[in-house]
Amino acid sequence: MQFCGKCGARLKLKQIRTEGKPFPGLACDRCGFYIRIESVTTKPEESSTSNIKVLGDEASEIKTLPVTTIECPKCSNMGAYWWFLQTRGGDEPPTQFYRCTNEKCNHTWRLYT
Numbered sequence: 001m002q003f004c005g006k007c008g009a010r011l012k013l014k015q016i017r018t019e020g021k022p023f024p025g026l027a028c029d030r031c032g033f034y035i036r037i038e039s040v041t042t043k044p045e046e047s048s049t050s051n052i053k054v055l056g057d058e059a060s061e062i063k064t065l066p067v068t069t070i071e072c073p074k075c076s077n078m079g080a081y082w083w084f085l086q087t088r089g090g091d092e093p094p095t096q097f098y099r100c101t102n103e104k105c106n107h108t109w110r111l112y113t
């Protein structure tokens, strides 16, 4: 059993509703104080707030990427998938990457700004 850190009333197990999604927690009816319960079964929050596409090597993932008209430095194919990749924790601007749409080439390069 746990008690409120503010007013000492008994905390109740309930869904806490904040501006985001509701989550399980212990809440005080009297003053509104609450403690979030870190549930092991809860999936880690998906960082859907980030628009930066982190790319694997799967071709299916590649197909969902936007294509731009740019010359491949390797095979001179005029088209490449592109995406941004955040490097080192976010103090630096994301780097733009390209991958040649020619499947026999698949050359990947980054845009140096």
Ligand SMILES: [Zn+2]
Pocket (backbone or CB within 6 Å): 004, 005, 006, 007, 008, 009, 028, 029, 030, 031, 032, 033
């Ligand atoms: Zn309280």
Ligand SMILES: [Zn+2]
Pocket (backbone or CB within 6 Å): 072, 073, 074, 075, 076, 077, 100, 101, 102, 105, 106, 107
């Ligand atoms: Zn190419």
